[in-house]
Amino acid sequence: MANNSEREEMLAFVAEKYYIEDKRQTDIAEMIGLTRSAVSRMLTEAREKGIVEIVVHHPFRYDRDLERELKKRLGLKNVSVVEFINQPNYDDLRKQLGKAASRLLGSLIKPGSQIGVAWGTTVQATIEAFETMPISGTKVVQLVGVLGSTRHAYSAQTLVERLAHKISGEGIYLYTPFIVENESTATSLLEDPSVEEAISIGRECDIALMGIGTTKPEYCSLYKGNHITKGELDTIRSASAVGDVCALYYEIDGALAKVDFHQRRIGSAFDDLQNIDTRLAVAGNPEKSEAILGAIRGGFINALVTDNLTAIRVLELDQE
Numbered sequence: 001m002a003n004n005s006e007r008e009e010m011l012a013f014v015a016e017k018y019y020i021e022d023k024r025q026t027d028i029a030e031m032i033g034l035t036r037s038a039v040s041r042m043l044t045e046a047r048e049k050g051i052v053e054i055v056v057h058h059p060f061r062y063d064r065d066l067e068r069e070l071k072k073r074l075g076l077k078n079v080s081v082v083e084f085i086n087q088p089n090y091d092d093l094r095k096q097l098g099k100a101a102s103r104l105l106g107s108l109i110k111p112g113s114q115i116g117v118a119w120g121t122t123v124q125a126t127i128e129a130f131e132t133m134p135i136s137g138t139k140v141v142q143l144v145g146v147l148g149s150t151r152h153a154y155s156a157q158t159l160v161e162r163l164a165h166k167i168s169g170e171g172i173y174l175y176t177p178f179i180v181e182n183e184s185t186a187t188s189l190l191e192d193p194s195v196e197e198a199i200s201i202g203r204e205c206d207i208a209l210m211g212i213g214t215t216k217p218e219y220c221s222l223y224k225g226n227h228i229t230k231g232e233l234d235t236i237r238s239a240s241a242v243g244d245v246c247a248l249y250y251e252i253d254g255a256l257a258k259v260d261f262h263q264r265r266i267g268s269a270f271d272d273l274q275n276i277d278t279r280l281a282v283a284g285n286p287e288k289s290e291a292i293l294g295a296i297r298g299g300f301i302n303a304l305v306t307d308n309l310t311a312i313r314v315l316e317l318d319q320e
Contacts, residue, residue, distance in 0.1 A: 008051060011042055011046040011049065012051050014028055014039060014043060014046065015046040015051055015052045018043055025039045025043075060082045060084075060100065061082075061083045062081060062082065063082075063308045063311070066081040066312065067079040067080065070304065070314070073315060074293075074296050074297075074314075074318065075296075076296065076301075076303060076304055077303055078104060078108075078278065078280065078303035078304070079304050079305075080104050080305045081305075081308050082097060082306070083307075083308045084096075084308060084309060088307075093307060094122055094284075095125055095129075096307075097125060097283075097284050097307065098124075098127075098128060101126040101280070101305040102127070104280070104303075104305060105126060105130065105209060105280065106131065106133070108207055109135055109138065110135070110206075111136045111137050111138070112136070112138065113137075113138050113207060114138070114139045114140075114201070114205045114207075115140050115141065115169075115206070115207045116141045116143040116202050116205035116207065116209070117141065117142060117210075118144050118211060118245070119144065119154055119159065119211065120154055120211025120212075120221070121154045121211070121221065122283060123154065123209055123210065124154040126209065126305075127162050127166070132166045132167075133167065134168035135168065135169065136168075138164075138168070138170070139164075139169055139172055140164040140167070141172040142157060142160045142173050142174040142198065143174075143202055143205075143208060143246055144265075144267030145176040145177050145178035145266040146177060147178060147222075147225070157173055160172070172198050172202075174195060174199070176189050176192075176195055176266045178227075178265060178266055179227075179261070179264050179265055180266065181264070183260070183264060186263060186264050186265065189266055190266065199269075199272070202272060203268070203275065205276045206276070207277070207278045207280060208276045208278070208280060209280050209282070210246060210280065211245075211282060211283055212283035212288060212291050212292055212301070213244040213247075214243050214287065214291040215233065215241050215242055215243060215291070217230070217233060218287075219287050219288065232261065235259065235261070236257065239258055241257035241259065242290040243290065243291025243292070243295060244291070245273070245281065246268060246273065247261075247267060248262065248270050248273070248300065250294045250295065250300065251294060252293065252294045252297075253297055253298075254296070254297030254298025254299065254300075256270060270300075273300065274299050278302065279300065279301045279303060280301065280304070280305070281295060282304075282305045283304070283306055284306050284307040284310050285307075285310060286309055288310065289310055289313040289314045289317055290317060292304070296314075
């Protein structure tokens with residue numbers, strides 16, 4: 001009968017083959033002349049004796065104090081605040097926010113849920129990080145028209161398709177531009193049966209997944225991506241607009257900005273968005289703080305995933 005030292009050496013051998021060399025339990029069993037069940041028991045024993053230590057390295061931490069403060073001060077129903085020591089670069093920020101948002105979204109989607117999706121790079125990061133898990137009876141609905149003639153990785157049409165695939169849901173699409181030349185064209189398109197049907201289904205959504213845009217030219221993705229002109233952005237800014245959700249522009253106090261841009265827009269109306277139970281936005285960077293605060297005050301969103309540096313600035317702005 002093997003003594004303790006020999007037993008522990010055997011446990012270490014089995015653990016090394018399984019955890020480091022990625023051997024299957026059946027292969028290890030053949031190597032040492034035991035059954036697969038015996039190998040499984042040995043792996044459990046190796047963990048219990050401390051020969052194997054399993055450490056999970058979380059890619060980020062949450063700031064629970066800021067989450068509570070945002071809920072209390074601004075009335076948000078769901079909040080995740082990812083903690084950073086220093087301001088990360090945008091790509092790292094986007095990925096970390098996407099991971100946090102995918103976890104929150106996964107906890108919100110239930111069988112039969114209908115999820116409305118807008119565009120945005122953080123929305124894209126959320127769907128990229130979302131683990132594939134079929135959820136019965138779900139629909140994924142495009143909330144606003146397409147950004148242009150080409151399919152962008154962060155456009156609503158592409159994102160609806162990806163999320164629908166991941167949850168085995170039905171995709172509902174808006175095959176129209178998000179902005180057209182004039183109000184009469186918009187009115188005509190909104191009366192098209194297929195467009196009307198998609199927007200009608202959008203009204204029945206339980207969850208909306210959206211980004212938040214800013215009107216600051218250096219950070220405005222619609223302008224930087226050539227989806228709106230500098231003249232259009234200047235007109236929007238002159239109406240005191242600080243940000244947008246689904247191309248609906250608003251002021252810092254949350255009031256809908258008075259711009260004719262809205263009459264040329266194709267997508268879910270403001271009232272329709274407000275009737276969605278959970279309106280989740282994924283947005284970070286202190287430069288977007290005014291846009292985030294305006295979106296909360298105006299009821300464009302009622303759930304938020306952001307970073308701690310941005311959350312602090314949003315609270316400061318609210319106090320000011």
